[in-house]
Every structure is written in C-alpha cells, then in structure tokens.
Amino acid sequence: MSLSVVPTIKERLNIVDVLSSYITVEGSGKNFKAKCPFHNEKTPSFYISPERNSYYCFGCGAKGDIFSFVEHFEGTDFLGALKILASRAGVPLTDTNSSRESRDEMERLYDCMEEATKYFQSELLKNPEARLYLMDRGVNDESIENFRIGYVPNSWRSASDHLLKKRFTKIEIENVGLIKTKEDSFYDRFRGRIMFPISDSSGRVIAFSGRIFGRPDEEEAKYLNSPDTKLFNKSNVLFGIDRAKNAIRTRGYSIIVEGQLDLVLSHQAGFTNTVATSGTALADAVNTADSRVNNLGLLRRLSPNIIFAFDGDNAGVRACGRGAMIALGLDMQVKVALLPTGEDPADIIKKDSENWKNIIKNSVNIITFYLSRINDETTDLRTRGRKVREVIFPYLSMIKSSIELDAYIQEIAKVTGINQKAINDDFQDFLKVHTPRLEVKEVVNQVKKDEAVPRKIILLKRLFGIYNWKKENKEIYNLVDKFSKSINEVFGDNYFEDMYSDHKDEADSLSFEVEMWYGGKIDTLSKDVVELLLNTEEELIKERLVIISSKINSSPDSLPKDLIKEYQILTQKMEYIKNSRLK
C-alpha cells in the first residue's frame, strides 16, 4: 500500500470534520475544543488546530494528526486508519493485485483474508442449500452481501487450493489460520461451513466464524472461530464494529448480542448500533499493551450507554456478567434487554422485528434486572438476602458514586422487602471481606490509571511550555525566575532546574500547546502565569506536607525538630499563597 497517498488524504480532509465525526467539537475560527475521548474529563481540554492539522490534549497529552486520532480512537493500526481515511477522502488505495510480492508481510496476510472472503462468497452463490438455510433463518440477500457471508465446501483443501492458486504461500495461509498442518500434510480448518467474516474497525477481514453446514459428521462444534493469529486476537474484537461504530455514536448507545446471526438480524431490523461478542471475549483484554486498543474501551469512547441482549437462559446471563461489571466500573450505564428464556435475538427478530424494538426499548438497568430475577426465584427473605449478596453485591462493588450506590441499596430494600440498614451493613461487610472479582478491578484500575495525570504534572507542563515559548518576554522571565528561587528555597538548590530539564524532550510540543492555547492573544498571559505559579507552588507544597506529616506521625516519641520547622514554614507559605489569591 503506497504511503504516498497520505499527504493527499491530509489535504482533502479537514481535521475538524474528521474529529467531529467521532466526538462533539465546540468552537469556531482558529481553534476548536472538545472533551477528550482519551481520558475522562468534564471540561474540555482537548484542542484542535485546523491550521496545524493537529490536535492536542492538555489533560492527558494525547496529540497528533487525523491518522493518529483514528488509530487511537478506533484501536486500529496505521494501515487500518489509512483505509478508513482514504475511503472517506475518496482516495483509492493501490490495487491489491499490483506487485503482490513487494507488499509487506502484514499486508499480504490481509490480502489473503480478503481473497478467502471473496472465494467463500462465490461458493455461497453456487450452493442453494446454504442460501436456503440462511433465508430460513431470516437473513435476506442484502444482509448476505453487506456482511459478506460465504460458504466453504466440505472438502479437505478447497480454500487452500484456491489461495495457493492465487499465489499465497502455504505459510501465509497457515498464518491467517485457514489451514491446519499435520505432520508434513495440511488441510483446511474450515470445511462444510457457512462463513461469517470478522472485520476490524476499519473493515479489514481478520478472522472467520464458521457455522457447520452440509456435512454428515455433526459431532464437530456448531460454530468454529479462527484461532488467534497476527491479525486476530479473539479477546480484542467485537464482531460488526466496523458497521456499527457510527450508529453507536449517533444513537448514543450500543447493543451487545452473542452470535453472528443475532448480529446480522439486528442490523437487518434497523439496529445498526449492534455488535456481537463470543461471550467470553468481551471483557478480556479490555486493557492490552496499548490500553486503548480494546473493545469495551472503544464502545465507551463511542457512547457510555450499553445494552446487553444475551439469551435469557442462565448461560447467557452469566456470559454478560463480567463484561457488565467492567462496564459499570468504567462508569458506563449498563442495561439488560429482557429476552424470553430459550430464545435468542435472531429467533425473536425473525418472528417479529417490532417485538425486538419493544424488548430493546424496555431494557432495564442491570441491578434492577437481577433483582427481579431474585424475586421471581424465591419469596423467602433470608434466601433473597443471600442471593443479593451473591449476585448483586459484586456489581455494586464496581460502582464508585456513593449517590448511585445509595439509590441502588434503597431499590434493593424496596423490591426485596429486606431492611435497608441490614443491606447496607451487609454490603459494608462484603466490601471488607471480598476483593470481588479481583481481575475485573485490576482492569478497571489500569484503565483509570492510564487516564489520570496528576495535577502537578499538568501545571508544570503548561508552565514550562509558556516559559519555553516566551522566555524572551521580560515580564514572564522575571515571574518564573522569582518562582524558581522560591521553590529552590524550599526544596533545595536546582530543584526547579532539575524539574525543567526532566521535560526538556517535550520542550517543543509544550510550547506548541500554549501557542495553540493562546493563539495570537497574549493579553492575559502574565496574569495566567501568576495564577499558574501559585497553583504549582501550592501543589508542590501540598505534596511535601503529606510526606513530612507522615514522617512526623511515624516517629511520635522524638519529634524531629527540623521537620517540624519545615512543616511550619510550608504552612506559612500555603497561607501566603491563599492570601495572594485574595488580592
């Protein structure tokens, strides 16, 4: 894939337009801002500069151009972003048939999957029984085409023969998971199956899910998925995300179903904001090496509202559990669609898609959902109490907001008839004893940790940015100079200089930030710097005071005189800072 299209794409696409299709952008003229999609914030600190064709977040430091934005937001790689943006800009990417040999390894693997997809599609056209089966399940021709559903004949080497003929190597076909090798022989992994391609968010086919069809030995698994490959990590993919992402954003919620047919029929019924998971996959690897490349993370960036629509049987309920817990921990609003027991979304939609609309409309908060299940199961208060503890408390323990928690505990009391105080006490005990779902908490904490930048760092970076940018300005220079002296007095010689050199590498981007922030208007600059210096000093002193008081507390017998003296000086300084603000 030729990279020479990159400048053309950048020229054709306006950064504000591209980003606006993912996030809500405010402002006009020179600078635009938004709430950052890469960290949690209430007031916007994410700036977009059309002039520079770039964005910058003051809160978490995310920065870059349209390519890095799409990569980061969609959790895809550079080529994935290139594909998305090229199609948006109407720039054709080099034909897949041109100089296949010269293309790099990953591109060839993607090509191999693309070729396999085409092959399976053409085989479906030759197999009326398979098409009849799909029709019987309610899938129409348009969906077959949109979702690129195919068929692979029940033979040992039909797909691999085709791909070898197209000059893919045996190793490549093995690397995309389409063949299995046995001793020095090999055979197709998928045989006699209806093939559902699984794509990444940019629409590249990365795996298949095959449903058994037209073969006698029904002892094999009904559904077979591709193994993990260089292209596919099964814990990291939501089926249908490439087709659902825009609708999730514009409709403001996502629906999660389990199976391929559930997904296809949901879209067919107009719920284009639906994605599918293979149950266990949803919650795994919410936080991978690149913490934002994950399925729930992507859904949350698109919309914080999520509806789980899993089969009404116990397995379905269990399957939504862990994902729902993590979603709650990430402050998402989690609802559950109430499906009749034993029916999956595909059955329901096939019978009556209006009914599906009602089911989605009537979905309920997940806690409410479990409460009504418990109530249906038993009328005995003691059993209800035990079930609340077993089933609901693990979810409650993920909720951070005490207001929300309180409301839930009230609801539990009201619905079950158990005394509210008893539930509350019980829950407090539960929290003490259980580190519930440790792995779930870890994932949530990791995501949050990635997003939180200490205030001190934010302030310092902004300060250093201004200083780099305007140190030739006498007024700014004097202010910072005065500050550095005051800081060094407390923390030791060169403290300021050391901090400053810690951020030396970022010098350029830091001054770029403030330049963007202020544009040409620097009339408030000195005033802002004064405020910034006070805040920074306050943060630094606060931090130091915490250390000192813990030291003092840990040596109660002999109070260290020098520490106490320092403590006094610092509290005086804090007082001074407060007073300076009042002026």
Ligand SMILES: [Zn+2]
């Ligand atoms: Zn940010």
